[in-house]
Amino acid sequence: MIKIFRYLLFSLFAFILFECQSQDKVLILYQGNYTEETKYKILNSDKSQFAEIKSVDGNEPSCSKLKGKILAYFDDYYIFHFRAKQSILPNYFEVQIGSVLKLIEKSNTMMLLSLEDYILKYYCSASKQNPLKISPNEKSKSISVNFEDVGFICLEIKGDWVKVKCNKECESCPNGKNIEGWIRWRRNDKIILKQYYNC
Known part of the structure; x- marks a missing residue:
């Protein structure tokens, strides 16, 4: 009986560990004390090289194999963001x-970062397809704003919605009004929020 209990306890622990490792996150490169020589190798499952992000001839780092295939790619600003998770292999992430x-x-x-912390880290904007709402609900009334001119700071996450307020430090608030509302950031496990990584 004790052996069975131990087996069940171990199985439960292994399942929880697997679930934690499988949680979807975002991996951001070029953070902290990186240099112009910092580079990253992207590997296949057998650890053979698939691609490499690196600087060539003193230019910003780049990798043509990643363009249009990762969460965010703006090599002029050292921005390489991946949907990622912990690998079962020690010292590796899966991207x-x-x-x-x-x-x-x-x-x-x-x-x-968790997806939620990633959304809260950067600026965003609303659009006609994803408008600013009074409350975090598709049926909620939309708030009329000029989508081209108004940027937002992300404040808090509630499910698939993020609460935002107009960004006074960048585009400023229209007519000095402190506009707040909700924008949907995720639909069907896909990030649909339009993000800005610099002010």
């Missing part, structure tokens, strides 16, 4: 590139 998973070795120039 999503297109529809496949690749490996990247852990480094102190990376930051791994």
Whole structure:
């Protein structure tokens, strides 16, 4: 009986560990004390090299294989963001590139964030397709704003919605009004929020 209990306890622990490792996160490169020589190798599952992000001839780092296939790619600003999770292999993350998973070795120039913390880290905007709402509900009334001119700071997450307020430090608030509302940031596990990574 004790053996069975121990087996069940171990199985439960293994299941919880697997679930924690499988949680979807975002991996951000070029954080902390990186230099112009900092580079990252993207590996296949057998650890053969798939691609490399690096600087060439003193230019900003780049990697043509990643363009249009990762969460955010703006090489002019050292922005390389991946949907990611902990790998079962020690010292590696699994990163999503297109529809496949690749490996990247852990480094102190990376930051791994939950999806929610990632959304709260950056600025955003509303759009006609994803308007600003009074409350976090599709049926809620939309708030009329000039989508081209008004940027927002993200304040808090509630389910698939993020509460925002107009960004006084960048685009400023129209007519000096402190506009607040809700924008949907996720639909069907896909990030649909239009984000800005610099003011």
